[in-house]
Amino acid sequence: MAGAEAKATALGGYRLEDQVGFYLRRAGQRHAAIFAGLMTDALTPTQWAALVKLAEYESLSQNLLGRETAMDGATIKGVVDRLLKHGLVATAPDPDDARRVRVSITQPGLAAVQRGVGAAAAITAETLKPLTPAESRQLVELLRRIA
Numbered sequence: 001m002a003g004a005e006a007k008a009t010a011l012g013g014y015r016l017e018d019q020v021g022f023y024l025r026r027a028g029q030r031h032a033a034i035f036a037g038l039m040t041d042a043l044t045p046t047q048w049a050a051l052v053k054l055a056e057y058e059s060l061s062q063n064l065l066g067r068e069t070a071m072d073g074a075t076i077k078g079v080v081d082r083l084l085k086h087g088l089v090a091t092a093p094d095p096d097d098a099r100r101v102r103v104s105i106t107q108p109g110l111a112a113v114q115r116g117v118g119a120a121a122a123i124t125a126e127t128l129k130p131l132t133p134a135e136s137r138q139l140v141e142l143l144r145r146i147a
Contacts, residue, residue, distance in 0.1 A: 031127045038123050040115045046071060046079045048116060051088060054105035055113040061094055062101040070147075088112055 016022050035045055043051070049069040054060065060068065066076030080103055083089040088109035094100035105113070128136040 027127075031123070034126045035123050038119045038126070040119050041112045043112065043116060044079075046075065047083055047088075048120065050076070050079050050083060050103075051105065051109055051113050051116075052120075054089060054103060055110055059102055059104040062091070062103050065103055083109065 032045065039048060046069070050065060053065060053068045062076060062080055063073070066073060069076065071079065080089060080091065084091060088106060090104050090106050091101050094102045128139070131139060
């Protein structure tokens with residue numbers, strides 16, 4: 001018992017199971033597994049986010065696409081490169097500033113979004129399945145506030 005007490009004292013009462021990050025990570029892992037199992041076209045969550053924003057706006061600078069999808073510059077570049085490889089987006093110099101890259105959704109990209117919308121709704125429903133509708137709305141609102 002002395003060993004357990006010494007460990008508890010060294011941790012200052014800190015318990016991993018009491019930390020929000022522990023549950024956010026577990027929830028994120030669960031959501032990622034659901035996403036991988038249900039999303040069409042073998043799209044990743046970051047690819048899906050980029051395609052959905054491009055379907056909404058048709059064309060954005062790569063930098064703005066990254067901001068709209070909460071991805072840093074290196075991440076959005078990798079996502080765009082993979083989407084380009086699959087013909088789901090096209091890139092061109094920005095007509096207003098040739099230093100910027102403009103990303104546009106292609107017809108195959110738009111078709112992928114149309115195929116994936118139902119899966120995306122099912123992913124959200126499955127992720128939130130343990131909660132009541134009111135709890136689901138509350139969780140999304142609380143996450144929005146801390147994001």
